[in-house]
Amino acid sequence: MARYKEEQSKHIREARKNQILKAALRVFAEYGIEGTKMSMIAKAADLSHGLMYHYFESKEELLTTSLLWAMEGAETLIEEVRSSSAKPLEKIAHFTRSAITAGSHDVFRMIQSCMKYPDLDEETRKLISQTSEKYVMLLVPILIEGQSRDEIVKEEPEMLANLYLTILSGLIADDVGWLHQNLDWNIRMLLRVIQK
Template identity: 30%
Template sequence: MPRTPQQYQQLKEERRSALLKAAREVFARRGLAATKMTDLAAAAGISYGLVYHYFPDKESVFATLVEEAIQDGIRLLTAERQGPGTPWEQLQRFCAQILEHVREETSIPLILVQARASESIPAPVQRALERYTTQFFQQLVELIEAGQSAGQIVKIPAAELARLLLSTVQGLALTQVLPRPDDAPFPATDTVLRLFRP
């Protein structure tokens, strides 16, 4: 029996999602410059030609991953800022979720680091990265400023604290893929935020 249009659309979305999931791992390990479309197809378990039904080139796949990652961060931060509790409690929840994500899924922070550091990133990806990063960073600064106004966060320029937090998260993502002592525990949220306390 032939597929219905809804079944066909669902299958298409599932394949696209599987391709993006596989691409995260490939790009995190190999980077944009060293990755080929054949690598993405092989990792996703689909034919080389089928990849082109979803994306015209590897740069488009990479751009999609970068954009989705930052938009997910913005959604998470926005949800926390609109949630219950004090600014400090919102920051704690946000930080806990980000750290859990880094512990479970290291590829996204690694891709974001590559996108910022690599000279081979296409201009549209750089522009999208700058646009979304600015939006995300500004929301984080505003949350920190709210905590400072409430006397819950140390009075250091909020942009410095925001950069410190993001750098810590990126550094922890790197330590997840680099050799480390077996007895080195992953830092707790309170440990990461200790410098934020007045």
């Protein structure tokens, strides 16, 4: 019986921690690092302010942990796109749709907020840089394949990947709401940046 209670307690703790991390992503994405307070994240997570400190000692710890947690989702998306048998433009469209709709927009917005924060610690800056590089390295082989099929403009693939990601990140950071209206049309227009 004690083992059951211990497992149940562990499950509840893990679920609550995920609840906090989801809320942190939303709040950091909306208000930036400087504008975010632990009390705001507690409210978004529907928890008491004091309870937050049972899980995270500081806003900085929560920032780093929520980024790491979000990056796990990024890894899943990258693997999903990479292993797909779809054509190159379809892969990029899927990646774009996921970035806009699957909660990834909070990650993109949070990353942009972090990059503007002058006091960002080196570990977090390195984590963001590594993740950005993974997105580029995902897109480069897809772009090369698309170029060989004569579907994608014949420009330097890494520069194309960086340009595409910069535009996508900028759109998401600005206001993801309007992107959801006519989503398919918006994705088609965005793909025209790289399409032949």
